[in-house]
Amino acid sequence: MREHILLVDDETDALEELGELLEGEGFHCHCATNVASAMACMATWPDIALLITDLRMPDESGLRLIHNLRAMPRYATLPIIVMSGHADMNDVIGLLPLQVVDFLPKPIYQERLIEVLNQRFPVPQVANS
Known part of the structure; x- marks a missing residue:
């Protein structure tokens, strides 16, 4: 298994689809449908x-979730990707000081997400015996 990723989305179908995609890439996914369950x-x-x-x-x-996490020293540098189907330029500008790794419009372009994750967490190479 690769890294653990927390997925947060109130749309459960989209959450499950994204989790299945990333688990198929070897990641271990945890899912939450709101800020409270994400913090838990x-x-x-x-x-x-x-x-x-x-x-x-x-x-x-x-945005509230990101602010909550950034206020905690342990998560001050946690890599975060934001996705939205309804964001405007003010939303994107508001993310800049929060050190967000990437912003992806919904529906998610899956190949782009996998590319971003593979750059951050390279696929482990199996050594030949």
């Missing part, structure tokens, strides 16, 4: 290496 996952799974979150969700936004 972060506490439960300390080895999460990257967060992929939707920007706009009911209750609290992905």
